[in-house]
Structures are given as C-alpha cells and as structure tokens.
Amino acid sequence: MSASRRFSLAYLSACHCTAAEAIRVAGQTGYAAVGLRLLPNGAAGPHQPLIDDAAALREALAAQRDTGVAVLDLEIVRIGESFDARAFRPLFETGAALGARHVLVAADDPDRTRLAESYARLCEAMQPFGLTADLEFMPWTEVPDARAAVAVIERAGRPANAGVLVDALHVGRSATTLADLRAIPRDWLHYAQICDASTPAQHGRAFTTDELIHTARCERLLPGEGGIDLPGIFAALPGTLPISVEVVHLKRMAECSAPDWAARCLAASEAYFSF
Numbered sequence: 001m002s003a004s005r006r007f008s009l010a011y012l013s014a015c016h017c018t019a020a021e022a023i024r025v026a027g028q029t030g031y032a033a034v035g036l037r038l039l040p041n042g043a044a045g046p047h048q049p050l051i052d053d054a055a056a057l058r059e060a061l062a063a064q065r066d067t068g069v070a071v072l073d074l075e076i077v078r079i080g081e082s083f084d085a086r087a088f089r090p091l092f093e094t095g096a097a098l099g100a101r102h103v104l105v106a107a108d109d110p111d112r113t114r115l116a117e118s119y120a121r122l123c124e125a126m127q128p129f130g131l132t133a134d135l136e137f138m139p140w141t142e143v144p145d146a147r148a149a150v151a152v153i154e155r156a157g158r159p160a161n162a163g164v165l166v167d168a169l170h171v172g173r174s175a176t177t178l179a180d181l182r183a184i185p186r187d188w189l190h191y192a193q194i195c196d197a198s199t200p201a202q203h204g205r206a207f208t209t210d211e212l213i214h215t216a217r218c219e220r221l222l223p224g225e226g227g228i229d230l231p232g233i234f235a236a237l238p239g240t241l242p243i244s245v246e247v248v249h250l251k252r253m254a255e256c257s258a259p260d261w262a263a264r265c266l267a268a269s270e271a272y273f274s275f
Helices: 019-029 054-067 085-098 112-129 146-155 168-172 178-183 209-218 230-235 258-273
Strands: 007-009 033-037 070-079 102-107 132-136 162-167 192-194 243-245
Touching: 007 019, 007 258, 019 033, 019 054, 019 258, 054 085, 070 085, 070 112, 085 102, 085 112, 102 112, 102 162, 112 132, 112 146, 132 146, 146 162, 146 178, 162 168, 168 192, 168 209, 168 230, 178 230, 192 230, 230 258, 243 258
Parallel strands: 007 033, 007 243, 033 070, 070 102, 102 132, 132 162, 162 192, 192 243
Antiparallel strands: none
C-alpha cells in the first residue's frame, strides 16, 4: 500500500452491509476508514439507519473500537428548493458520535442564488460538529461539473468548512478538465473517490441521464477496467488526499462475499498510488 495514501471503503462498495458489518469488513481487508449512508439518497432509498436506532449505533461504535477503523464520510444531504439545514441536526450529532469528518452534499436546486444561500447555512449548521460539507458535482444534478461546484462555494462566501468532492466517475463523464481540478482551492479538497467506467468517447455518444445514474449506482468498474484517466485525475489532486474506494457493481457483488469484493476493490485502487 502507498505509504502516503489512506483508503476508505465507500458506502456503495459495501452497500449490502450494515454499518457495523461495513466497519468490520473494512478492518478485515486493510482499509483505514469507511463511508456510511445514514440518510437515503432518495425517497425510501437504501441506507444504514443509525440515527434512529440506538442499538445499531452501539454496534457500529463497538466495531470501530474493535477494528480501529474510522468513519471518513457520511451520506447524504441533498439541497433542494425547500432545504432546511436544521432538519439535518440528527445526522450531524450521529456523525460527531462516530468521529466522522465529512458529509457528502448533492445539489438539486436550480436557483443558483438560493442554492448558494442554502449551502452557506448548511456549512454554518455543521461547523460546531467538526464536519465539512463536501459538494459533489454530478453531471445530472444542478452542479454538473467542478467549475459549477467552485462557483457555488464562491457565491456562498467561501465557508471555512466548505469542500468539493471529486469522484473520478463524474470527472470522466462531465465537462470537467484536469485544469479545472487543479484550479480547485487545495483547502476545499478533503477526500476523493475512485472507480472506473467507460467514457463518452468509448461509448460513441453522450450518456443519457438514466445511463449516468445507472452506472453511478449499479455498475461501476474496478480501476483499470474502463477508460477514465485515473492517473491524470489523481495527479491533479493533492498527493495525500484520502481515497474513498467507490466501486459498486451489483451483479459482481452478488457473486462473492463482501470481504472478497472489498479486497478486490482495494487492490485495484492501490495500483494507481504505488508510484
């Protein structure tokens, strides 16, 4: 393993596990941390319900004590038109109990001024809990690329705990360039996500929204299996960023155990940081 890199098992890479199970799988397979999804990404979406389940939270904390595995990030806060940052206080409180560092944020509000104002209020609400608000650009959302994410944070007044989350998949399938990545202020980068996939050039056309979402949630490839410029992307980012290994492939995952899949994902990811 690269001495300068810290790897985290993303929620999607162990999405069939409870929080405690994911922590133990991460410890068993060599990860330093995990990402947990404590709130669904959509109506009735899958998640790990620690916020309202005291027993599950105790199990997760016990797994952390047993393994030494940290919680890197939590999912997910979505900023929509009627966003109220105060509604997410239970997430922040649970995150603080787990020692989490970052919260993944998605943008659904098409009003850029209101979106920036909501993001600023979110950062303010999270700051007492020691959490950063890491805005992930995704090509089907209202923040489709890295430049758009930077613009939101600039408009929000550059909060001290602001962040931009770079997912290699979304770099490879959006208008984001390596120059755009290098232009992100370094103190806004707290961790990055790795996986692989086919590119629009390989596909022969632009991907539809449904195709983009399907790959992101169901059919990512192991690093090295697709056409995304992973060496270029990670060379454009700070060399000590923690790496969240986010490789969900539901068909393959059904054919092996959670530890086996986690180990495969880590081995393929480490190859890009062995130089």
